[in-house]
Amino acid sequence: MIDYKDYLNNYKSLIILLISIIILNIIIFNEANFKSSFFIFTVIYTTISGIISLYYYEKTKNIEQTVFLIIILFGLLCVFLSPINSVSDEGEHFMRSEITSHGDFFPKYITQNNKNGFMSIDSLAHMPMDKTFLETDSWNSQPINTTPHLVNSAFEQNPFYVYLAQAIGINLAKLLNLNQISMLWAGRLFNLLLYASFTFIAIKKTPILKVPMAVVATFPLAIVQAASFSSDSFIFSFSFIVIAYLLYMYKAKEGSLTKKEIGIFTILVIILGFSKVTLGGFALLILIVPKSNFKNPKDKYLGFLSIFIILITLIIWAKFYAVGSISHSWRASLFTQKNVNANNQIKYLLSDINGLITFLKIGNQIPVQINALSKLYTNYDNFPLFNIIYALFFIVFSIFYQLEDKIKRNTRIITAFTLLIIIFGTYLVQYLTWAPVGAKDLIESGVVPRYFLPVFVLIPFIINYKNSKIKNSEILIITCIVIFLCSMFTFMAGIIY
Template identity: 25%
Template sequence: MKLKAIKKYCIPIILIVIALIIEMFLSNYKLIGLDKAEIGKNSIDYYIEDNNLIIDKIDSYIKKLEIHYEADEDAIVTLNYVYLNEFEKGNAGSCKIELYEPLNSYILNIGKNIENIEIADAENVKITDIYINNEYTFSFIRAFGISVLFLLLYYVFYNRKHICKRLDVLGLMIILGIGSIMIVSVPSLANMAPDEQIHVYNSYYNSSLSHSEFSEAFYFVSESPGHSLPLSIETNLDLNEHLNSKEMTEAEASPKSKFVTYDQAPYLIAGLGIKFADILNFPFTIGFYFGKFTNLIFYAILSFFSIRKSKIGKKIVFAISILPTSIFLASHYSLDGIMIATLTFATVMFLNMYSDKNTKITKKDLALFIFPVILASFAKAIYAIMILLLLLLPKDKFSSIKQRRLFKTSIILILLLLSFTYVVPMMTGGIAGDSRGGDTSFAGQVTSIVTHPLGFIQMCANNIYIGVYKYLFNPENYNFFGYLSAPDSTMRLLLFVLLIYISLTSGHEFKIIKGKTRGIIIFIVLLISAMIYGAMYLTFTEVGNSLVAGVQSRYFLPILLLILISILPRNKYIANNENLEYSIISVFYIIILFISVYSTMIVLYAI
């Protein structure tokens, strides 16, 4: 018993200590071989040539470059440099950085042996001093990330003999752990997830039911186009300190309606976190993170219950719930995470009701299906079509023919009611073209379709043909981090192979879904897909264009489980040791997730 307690409580503490030691080594091991004079913070000489700032004959290791400047407005400069690789061969490198007007200094991670540096495009900024910063540092965020990695791997190892029964808890831990790393690693700016500036505005606007309050800090983080992300933890901290200053956080409250429109309801989730931070009088940047965390917690809890409640396809639900793309979207002010979580949960509830032939339909099961679909359709009305799945429930689920007919009538009425949020604005001209798509016009696009019906049909067929690979079989879709740099292609491919393996070896569990039912599910999937394409073609595509603009893979993630139900083979596969198999799969999944986040977020912004 004592040995078991040691394993359960002491080993995690040891792993955290090891993570701290590893971080201390990673941050400072390159300083060990330097001369004493090179350690610390040293000023460096430079000169101006052809309006470019030149620093030559450096020939030394630079951990961080510290630039001090004076500017009347934000200025984007280009840093060109020559560094020596492992074989002491010169290589050229370049990056753009944004020097923020209020900060007066910028620290840039270099971590290379540099020969010379050129700072170009610096006409609108006066650089006063430049330092080589080779001081000893410690990244608490990287230490946190490594700790999360070790603890997740340890949980899998500790439960390896019955991990299949713990997939719900493991999924919850992965989502909260990896999602938290994503949130704390990236800067307090809103230009990472697609359309995030819009979602930030709506979340803050709905964080209070009685008034709206927007500070200068809010306008700074939600400005579109967004600011360049600071490429070091030091500059991020300086930026946060500026955003939390009195002059940036003062704002006058304006009265607003206490009524929240249906399309704004999903923003109440992030708004709850923002309001909670406001009540506790936390700084602005902490409140900004709280909004993200409440979105993540909502996604994690609903995913936990999706995995736990799933009677068939549990492993596939687990794999979908911990997709890197889904966790990333859930960790930001995007509504996509909410839609993925709600519709995956609704699909699980449908599968449970459909597969349990001996149990009559209950109000609880119906509520657990309908309310998530309604919440998702508030965000994007096209997903209201999911309500039609209830029409596929077997007749044995009802006590009488009358009850079954009344039930089907109610479902049709609910669908019509939800459709009003999409159809009525379309019919009344309330939907206009989105200027971000170019020369768009809703009315002009409709006229074009009416006058060229055969061309429209051909265009639809071509786009669907292209989209099957682009949005379903493209590995990039499942390990995608918005506007941040893309994860390594190897990680994307490994994850995709893992997803295929999980799907093919677990797909037999859907054999209870008969051919006719599968056909109807495919029709529902195609109908939702057509509405996605239709919405983007009418509002986001230039009139007469033969390629639908604005369609993205994230729109299909909420119906990924439905798609897999439709296309997976029914061949039965039984692993010799299922717990061992999923212990190995979980380890690979966790490592892929961590490396993807580490390379795209921690290394760039949190060190």
């Protein structure tokens, strides 16, 4: 039974939610929006989902269960209403998932009739792009056509396990003889379930930073990616698991850790690094684990061996598999047109001071990344007001939310250094493999906010104000999460439908 104080808090949260939705609708009001039945549906659906989420947290006070519920409720909206092949590279992820669905974990790059590519099925070869299911009935209603068909790209460089969930959905659709749109929805749904499940496990496992992890996991961009065929669903959620395991080691009892925990952490980071090599930088975080937490204090120094093993493994993976595989796609011709060449780019950086100057201006990318926070779909507009408000919210939250533990200065420094390595490494890798040789602006590297999303979890770990007095603010944070999701998805419904 909820006491008066709890009831009042719940009441306030719902009032804040409803007022925010009313203000949002005034801001984005136009006649076309309010004539759209799907816009009205989205307003009603997100409002009800928000109320359910807030009520559930008030009843249970369980953050991981509430986050799982939020991801599923709002993710389902994206599963069915996100335009086909509108999330970045979703079509190519779809093709790799389909190839994985018949057990081909390492796609074969072949030549057929003087054309190069990978063998998938006819249904995907004729898939529409940036169209809603209302605009593609001729494709939607057709039965799945499994006739072999050569496709030019299939993310050969990615490990197969980031597509297993989507492949299960595809196989289920094939088994039930569903139509083509159902195959798309099934793959998206299983990817969403993977994301929600891994996130639940991570938040449950971590002894601290549960709320920061919840905030990042429910960011609209993360949920849209999770509810598509994108491999980011695995990358984001598995990153949370890596961080959770590291924090478990960090907060372990004195004398309780052994070589086994170091081995498990090493394997987890390698698995993550194969899917996003720059996130291998998380290996450095093992240095924040106190020596006293190990049964044998000397085992602490095995952390350096762990970092070395991870580094060497990922370098070998990138050099002998991933980098070469990138050219087995539409990117090869684009790179030729744009004069993209990693070797020549390295020579430029080593011989021209302008290359160093370009990277010294990396701070100029902050407003660029903030302006892209609401860029959920490749060819649709973003929501500038959302970008500003969310950035301010996250900064205030990171500084003033009261963490469960006082963070030592050395721990903050190591964590900050790790995040800088990951951020700089991401720009460097993209600059080498995507920007034209001699590019003077890092914006040409094609870096987008989702590349950094997992590291946002650790920002409060670095900049949190140790004397913050804000306590028991979880319900306020959950309310903010729901408001941002309602506002973002309502805006997108308005411009898409």
